[in-house]
Amino acid sequence: MGKGFHISKTVGIVGIVLGAGALATIIALSVVYSQEKSKNENEVKPTDAATSAPTTAPSNEPWDQWRLPQTLSPQTYNVTLWPRLKPDPTGLYIFTGMSSVVFRCVEKTNLILIHSNKLNMTKQPTLTALGSKPAPTIESIVMHTKTQYMAIHLKDELAAGESYELYTEFVGELADDLGGFYRSEYNETGVKKVVATTQMQPTDARKAFPCFDEPAMKAVFYITLYHDPATVALSNDEVNVTADGTLVTRTTFAPTEVMSTYLLAFIVSDFGFIEQNMDKLQIRIFARQEAINAGQGEYALNVTGPILKFFEKYYNVPYPLPKSDQIALPDFNAGAMENWGLITYRETALLYDEEISSNGNKESIVTIIAHELAHQWFGNLVTLRWWNDLWLNEGFASYVEYLGADEAEPDWNVKDLIVLNDVHRVFAIDALASSHPLSFKEEEIQRPEQINEVFDTISYSKGASVLRMLSDFLTETVFTQGLQTYLDNFKFSNTAVNGTGTGTSLPKSVQEIMDRWVLQMGFPVVTINTTTGQITQEHFLLDPESKPDRPSEFKYVKKYFERKKKSLLFFTKRKPRGQIFHWVLANINVTGYYRVNYDNDNWQRLLNVLQNSRQSIPVINRAQLIDDAFNLAKAGIIETTLALRTTLFLNSETEYMPWEAALDNLDYFYLMFDRTEVYGPMQSYVGRQVKDLFDYFTSDNKCSDLYNQINALRVACSTGNEECKTLITGWFQQWMANPNVNPIKANLRSTVYCSAIAAGGEGEWNFAWEMFENATIASEKDKLRAALACATEPWLLNRYLKYTLDPEKIRKQDATSTIISIASNVVGQPLAWDFVRANWEYIFKQYGGGSFSFSNLINGVTKRFSTQFELQQLIQFRDDNTHIGFGSGTLAIEQSIERTNANIKWVEKNQEAVLEWFKKPSYL
Known part of the structure; x- marks a missing residue:
């Protein structure tokens, strides 16, 4: 056991914690605060306890490297923290702490390097x-802020094989920066309240206490929290001892399992909770008391048990902890975080209101819960060795989240949605020359901002898509057997790819196939010639003239076909006069991670089938044909007009997936042409196609049909359908007349709000803003926040952009997504681009270094770029701000430049033909 508070009486707690060093704490934190404001990012001001590293050129010294040396191995931590939920006299929120870490010396050394940041x-x-030999004397301590180390230089060497204990006392700011140990604020019944909470992944545990902050450096953690008696303390494990006092309470938690620092969590709040027990396992949902009282945690509580039981069976490993806590936080940068035993969420990702939340909110909640619960085994019990293999964690969870959600909601057909949500989504990124493989070399991912960049669509969605393909290839039974062996072999430890695509021992033929999908970037387009029977493949690039950063061979689909012949099916139909009519459809249900092209004759046959007997083609493949055709056309492989013809059958289609695939791809046409003469004829065509769907307007309970209602309403209104516009403006005016009664159905609110604000003016906008400010349900606030970006008055959008710089108006967690929403509006796009350029330094400092979603901002404000002038602006923006940096958006800006180049070429080549087609669509 390490050093800590060993006090049995409340008076002792109060006397030491409140009395000793209170003034010194405030002074010390003032130093920390001044360091953060300092313009010199490479230096820290010295304190009595440590000196700072001089500003020198990088060296080969260990403290100038981004990875810890393998000389020390942590065993246990004893961490005591006291967050102050009220500001000190200087206006700062602080926390004080003490920590002892017991480590074993693996190789003799006279240097202790341990992470410590801010x-x-x-x-x-x-x-x-802790052994028979005395500890060396500390010679000096130097803080290295660039690499985030505290370097402790010793006069003599630590002895290999011996164990030691390092004890530190420290103070930090409980800032609102959404990383490390931070504060979240909210108002309840007119009272401002503060929560102390954490987000450690990937490299912010070092902001809470000095630690060996790498995923392979697993240890056991003993956590103690001091807090106000009116609050509750939570951590990864169950409460061991609580000592109540008049002024402060001490809560000590049971020691954790052996785990990584990034999975730690500790929270102090006055939240309420609901609970149930499942086979002696305690399941609890925590949230603001108001939300708990309103029953918003009930749905999450009801689905958690069934999902946990499913994963226990799926993994063939019992849930490894005595409790499962899930908590909804008002301020949270990511969607959710899989901290072991204490999962943290945005409120929109956990809380559901039967009357106000939509079916989409419900589906999102159950899949996110399944994703995070999947991590309790895959990621937490067995952990990646280093962040270069993040896809092993996130890709797997992104795949099995659909299986877990399907267990909880078996009537929704949620497993099919992986094709739209992940496969099609990641194709758009992985078709760029600036994409990257699933697995990097360790030396490529070193700095915190590089680590943050890996939390991208490739790791999540391509990882999920490739693992789904592997499961289909092997069969789900064989796949899960291998998974169970993997978990059994590596539990409570770490693993890595190590040159193979799966991190497990697979037959050589399987390993050879998977290595090509994991270690190569991109994916192939498979071309099938139905006349000759020849099958060829090549690297699919949206811009065939671009040069991939990491060229790939792409010689792996043939073996996939040989093993999984059902991916290539031939259909034969006999015409009335006895003629044989053949058509070929490959990649049934899109289980393979590739696009498919055909000879022109087969495309014509498939178009005929879509138009005349679409039910002959599975629903998923109707969506696939649309998505493949549009992207093949973007790459110049087939004619754009052929792709447009895949939408002709939609005037009689009522299924969600084909419509969603078509609208996703037509959105690109709107981005490219909504400022040109193509826009009018395109609107007319899409409006005609959606009319029957709008009239159909089914109320079936099937999840996908409910989604298509939303599509029907959105597209009909946006293309000028007068009945639709009358409907939505009428509903909105009713609400404005009686704000206490909202007549708009929960599933339709996002679309109605946006359409009504777009059709209205300042009055509608101001009303929506007032409803946003007064909303107490997070999902409703999100709908209104997005809809406010639909305004068509530039001055309203400019005002809204300014609001994103004020956390009192738009929470920091929502600022970047709000700017992106404004940029999605054709009126708002140039305003958002100008705003981002004018405020880049501020935006970058607030969100650039540590935000997983920050790269979305750069992509979001530039996705409409399609002219040489815009390309030059983008390049100039990159060059002008190199000295500031782009953090986790570094790759995104290069992808935006590449995408803009491709857009320019595509528009120049296709605008005239597209205009003529929309003027007179070529019906079959």
Whole structure:
């Protein structure tokens, strides 16, 4: 056990914690605060306990490297923290702490390197030997802010095989930066309240206490929290001892399992909770008391048990902890975080209101819960060795989240949605020359901003798509058997790809196939010539003239076909006069991660089938044909007019997936042409195609049909359908007349709000803003926040953009997505682009270094770019801000430049033909 508070009486707690060093704490934190404001990012001001590293050129010294040396191995931590939920006299929120880490010396060394970021040591660290030999004397301590190390130089060497204990006391700011140990604020019944909470992944545990902050450096953690008696403390494990006092309470938690630092969590709040027990496992949902009282946690509580049981069976491993806590936070940067035993969520990702939340909210909640619960085994029990193999964690969870959600909601056919949500989504990124493989070399991912960049669509959605393909290839039974063996072999430890695509021992033929999908970037287009029977493949690039950063061979689909022949099916139909009519459709249900092209004759046959007997083609493949055709056309492989003809059958289609695939691809046409003469004829065509769907307007309970209602309403209104516009403006005016009664159905609110605000003016906008400010349900606030970006008055959008710089109006977690929503509006796009350029330094400092979603901002404000002038602006923006940096958006800006180049070429080549087609669509 390490050093900590060993006090049995409340008076002792209050006396030491409140009395000793309170003034010193405030002074010390002032130093930390000034360091953060300092313009010199490479230096820290010295304190009594440590000196700062001089500003010198990088060296080969260990403290100038981004990875820890393998000389020390942590065993246990004893961490005590006290977050202050009220500001000190200087206006700062702080936390104080003490930590001892017991580590074993693997190789003799006279240097202790341990991560520490934005912490100020308030007392000289001490080193104690736990064996027979005395500990070396500490010679000096240097803080290296660039690499985020505290370097402790020793006069003599630590002995290999011996164990030592390092004890530190420190103070940090409980800032609102959404990383490490931070604060979240909210108002309840007119009272401002503060929550102390955490987000450690990937590299922010070091902001909470000094630690060996790498995923392979697993240890056991003993956590103690001091907090106000009116609050509750939570951590990864169950409460061991609680000592209540008049002024402060001490809560000590049971020791954790062996785990990584990035999975730690500790929270202090006055939240309420609901609970149930499943086979002696305690399941709890925490949230603001108001949300709990309103029953918003009930749905999450009801689905958690069935999903946990499913994964216990799926993994063939019992849930490894005594409790499963899930908590909804008002301020949270990611969607959710899989902290072991204490999963944190945005409120929109966990809380559901039967009357106000939509069916889409419900589906999102159940899939996110399944994703995070999947991690409790795959990621937490067995952990990646380093962030270069993040896809092993996130790709797997992104695949099995659909299986877990399907267990909880078997009537929704949710498993099919992986094709739209992940496969088609990631194709758009992986078809760029600036894409990257699933697995990097370790040396390519070193700095925190590089690590943050790996949390992208490739790791999540391509990982899910490739694992789904592997499961289909092997059969689900064989796949799960291999998975169970994997978990059994590596539990409580770490694993990596190590040159193979799966991190497990697979037959050589399977390993050879998977290596090509994992270690190569991109994917192939498979071309099938139905006349000759020849099948060929090549790297699919949206811009065939671009040069891939990592050229690939793409010689792997043939073996996939040989093993999984059902992916290539031939259909034969006999015409009335006895003629044989053949058509070929490959990649049934899109289980393979590739696009398919055909000879022109087969395309014509498939178009005929879509137009005359679409039910002959599975629903997923109707969506696939549309998505493949449009993207093949973007790459110049087939004619754009052929792709447009895949939408002709939609005037009689009522299924969600084909419509969604078509609208996703037509959105690109709107981005390219909504400022040109193509826009009018395109609107007319799409309006005609959607009319029957709007009239159909089914109320079936099937999840996908409900989604198609939304599509029908959105597209009909946006293309000028007068009946639709009358409907939505009428509903909105009713609501404005009686704000206490909202007549708009929950499933339709996003579309109705946006359409009504777009059709209205300042009055509608101001009303929606007032409803946004007063909304107490997070999903409703999100709908209104997005809809406010639909305004067509530039001055309203400019005002809204300014709101994103004010956390009192738009929470930091929502700022970037709000700017993206404004940029999605054709009126707002140039305003958002100008705004981002004018405020880049501020935006970058607020969100650039640590936000997983920050790259979306750059892509979001530039996705409409399709002219040389816009390309030059983008390049100039990159060059002008190199000295500031782009953080986790570094790759995104290169992808935006590449995408803009491709857009320019495509528009120049296709605008005239597209205009003529929309003027007179070529019906079959």
